[in-house]
Amino acid sequence: MAKFQISRRKFLTTASLGVSGIVLSGCDAFDSQLGTGAALRSFLESANNLTWRAQRLLAGHDALAPEFTEADIRQPQRPNGVTAPDDDFYKGLLASDFADWRLEVSGLVEKPLSLTREQLMNMPSRTQITRHDCVEGWSCIAKWTGTRLSLVLDEAVVKPQARYVMFHCLDTIDRSLSGDIKYYGSIDLIDARHPQTILAYGLNGQPLPVENGAPLRVRVERQLGYKMPKYLYKIELIDSFANLGGGKGGYWEDNGYDWYGGI
Numbered sequence: 001m002a003k004f005q006i007s008r009r010k011f012l013t014t015a016s017l018g019v020s021g022i023v024l025s026g027c028d029a030f031d032s033q034l035g036t037g038a039a040l041r042s043f044l045e046s047a048n049n050l051t052w053r054a055q056r057l058l059a060g061h062d063a064l065a066p067e068f069t070e071a072d073i074r075q076p077q078r079p080n081g082v083t084a085p086d087d088d089f090y091k092g093l094l095a096s097d098f099a100d101w102r103l104e105v106s107g108l109v110e111k112p113l114s115l116t117r118e119q120l121m122n123m124p125s126r127t128q129i130t131r132h133d134c135v136e137g138w139s140c141i142a143k144w145t146g147t148r149l150s151l152v153l154d155e156a157v158v159k160p161q162a163r164y165v166m167f168h169c170l171d172t173i174d175r176s177l178s179g180d181i182k183y184y185g186s187i188d189l190i191d192a193r194h195p196q197t198i199l200a201y202g203l204n205g206q207p208l209p210v211e212n213g214a215p216l217r218v219r220v221e222r223q224l225g226y227k228m229p230k231y232l233y234k235i236e237l238i239d240s241f242a243n244l245g246g247g248k249g250g251y252w253e254d255n256g257y258d259w260y261g262g263i
């Protein structure tokens, strides 16, 4: 991925939303404060219990998640979930440095797309230093570079009846008797068009590593880590997710997590 370039865009700084007032510098900064019953934990849990609608009312559609500075990046992004897909198809793509990988955009669009990594990287990029909060109770600040999802959606021309963006991934997250399940997840079009929602191919100034989702992963900065699929290969515009998987909109949602994982 010789063409990767570090964007020189200015970083936005805002502390207007999120767990404001709590300064975190590394991935483990949360841990000591997250024992059961700890004040921070119950604060986070109640914040997470705010409904999707309530967060939208309080924060507005386009309110930005806090952004940080280079100095706040203290360690590599902690890999979590699947970190080395053992799917043959993925391994084949990786072996040729993703030359044959494509991002497919399909479903309720006027113009289905099939984009190479190069085409995505040639679109205007956005770089943001943000904090990743995992539902398991750790956080990590890192610098992400990618293409705004809204630019890709504009290119595909979303049909008016579309309501959600479904992300399909290349990694098998679960092997059950009824078959292998690949990671998947969805967001609505408001979050999809949010200025900080990007399809990231760069992490901390380097090509996105395999453990963090190479060649492409989603960043949805106002939600928890499980809402940001790695190993992305297909974006599907849909009007309902009732008939996909367990019907709750994503792998973790089908296993009990909230569909709106607001922070």
Ligand SMILES: Nc1nc2c(c(=O)[nH]1)N[C@H]1C(S)=C(S)[C@@H](COP(=O)(O)O)O[C@H]1N2
Residues within 6 Å of the ligand: 077, 078, 079, 080, 081, 082, 083, 132, 133, 134, 135, 169, 170, 171, 173, 183, 211, 212, 213, 225, 226, 227, 228, 229, 230, 231
């Ligand atoms: N495809 C895929 N995406 C995924 C996961 C996964 O297992 N597979 N795990 C999720 C969870 S729970 C978290 S916290 C983040 C971890 O991203 P990281 O490995 O870059 O820290 O990815 C999310 N996206």
Ligand SMILES: [Mo]
Residues within 6 Å of the ligand: 080, 133, 134, 135, 136, 225, 226
């Ligand atoms: Mo997570």
